[in-house]
Amino acid sequence: MGEIDPAFIQPIEHRPKPIITEAEGIPIIDLSSITSNDHFCNKTDHGNINDTANLVAQIGNACEKWGFFQVINHGVPLEKLEKIELTARKFFALPQEEKRKVGRDEANPMGYNDSEHTRNVKDWKQVFDFTAKDPSFIPVDPDDLQPKELINCWPQSLPEFREEGQEYAREVEKLAFKLLKLIALSLGLTADRLNCYFKEHASFVRLNYYPSCPSPQLVLGVTRHKDAGALTILAQDDVGGLQVRRKSDGEWVSVTPNPGAFTVNVGDIIQVWSNEKYESVEHRVMVNSDKERLSIPFFFYPAHYVMVKPLEEMIDDQNPPKYTEYNWGLYFATKRKSNFKKLHVENLQISHFKIV
Ligand SMILES: O=C(O)CCC(=O)C(=O)O
Numbered sequence: 001m002g003e004i005d006p007a008f009i010q011p012i013e014h015r016p017k018p019i020i021t022e023a024e025g026i027p028i029i030d031l032s033s034i035t036s037n038d039h040f041c042n043k044t045d046h047g048n049i050n051d052t053a054n055l056v057a058q059i060g061n062a063c064e065k066w067g068f069f070q071v072i073n074h075g076v077p078l079e080k081l082e083k084i085e086l087t088a089r090k091f092f093a094l095p096q097e098e099k100r101k102v103g104r105d106e107a108n109p110m111g112y113n114d115s116e117h118t119r120n121v122k123d124w125k126q127v128f129d130f131t132a133k134d135p136s137f138i139p140v141d142p143d144d145l146q147p148k149e150l151i152n153c154w155p156q157s158l159p160e161f162r163e164e165g166q167e168y169a170r171e172v173e174k175l176a177f178k179l180l181k182l183i184a185l186s187l188g189l190t191a192d193r194l195n196c197y198f199k200e201h202a203s204f205v206r207l208n209y210y211p212s213c214p215s216p217q218l219v220l221g222v223t224r225h226k227d228a229g230a231l232t233i234l235a236q237d238d239v240g241g242l243q244v245r246r247k248s249d250g251e252w253v254s255v256t257p258n259p260g261a262f263t264v265n266v267g268d269i270i271q272v273w274s275n276e277k278y279e280s281v282e283h284r285v286m287v288n289s290d291k292e293r294l295s296i297p298f299f300f301y302p303a304h305y306v307m308v309k310p311l312e313e314m315i316d317d318q319n320p321p322k323y324t325e326y327n328w329g330l331y332f333a334t335k336r337k338s339n340f341k342k343l344h345v346e347n348l349q350i351s352h353f354k355i356v
């Protein structure tokens, strides 16, 4: 323990427990009935309406009960996932100086970072971020709301990285739009109701590398947090470590990895749009003493200019709006500031927009 930088050490109440409880019951949802059909919700679609209704019900239940679910037969070709995983492993095995050449910083948000902070504690991980869409625009400084073009920086020594990353992002983006439709339907909205917010979406893919750790009981790979965007679609290898705060009793429970499946979770924006019918659930990542781990989240973010507030359809006299409106670009830029260093103030959270 002597060698661990104190910046990584979690306060006692947030350290992982030695006994791990598996999250039995996180639904595994089979998307095979819609994977071959990009227009499965259109009026002209003569596909099996019962299949879609069944899926919508499963997704709605999972979002209400867990805020998390896994999808199989999702249509993302596994070889695209395997390629990006292999290249990600090669990238993280490069010498630190090489990785830092594509380092991200406060001005340039994409690329490599080995000192991410969540809730003012340093995470035991290294990350590499790239945008799903090229070009992508979002403000990066809360004092300058001019959107900035996000420039991806790819390492020269891995020429295949760029194309593999972009191809992977294109495939997961298709899945994200399908899930968005299913979630809209599950909220009683029209299938395309949420699409307007994603025309110029500022989503990005993150490669998370969690090295093995000599004192896994003191640190976390990612400190407890809720994802700020609309949806997260996560691929993980077979090591495990993701824990979710179970809604029924507040216990931290582990999500059993199911390689080839994606773990999907609802983020803060869907919590607000749905006026809390669905909640963005807290999660964290444990590391271990002998195995490194790789995970690849796709953070599905709306366009920077979107004003986020409870949808009209989700509010009425019995359900008044629970959040005040906020601008997504400004929220993102403000939250980002706390990623780089320990701040001595509480980080921005969605609860700060809650109407009490
Ligand atoms: O690595 C994981 O399993 C989850 C990572 C995560 O929660 C995040 O990057 O927001």
Ligand SMILES: [Fe+2]
Binding pocket: 225, 226, 227, 232, 283
């Ligand atoms: Fe997360």
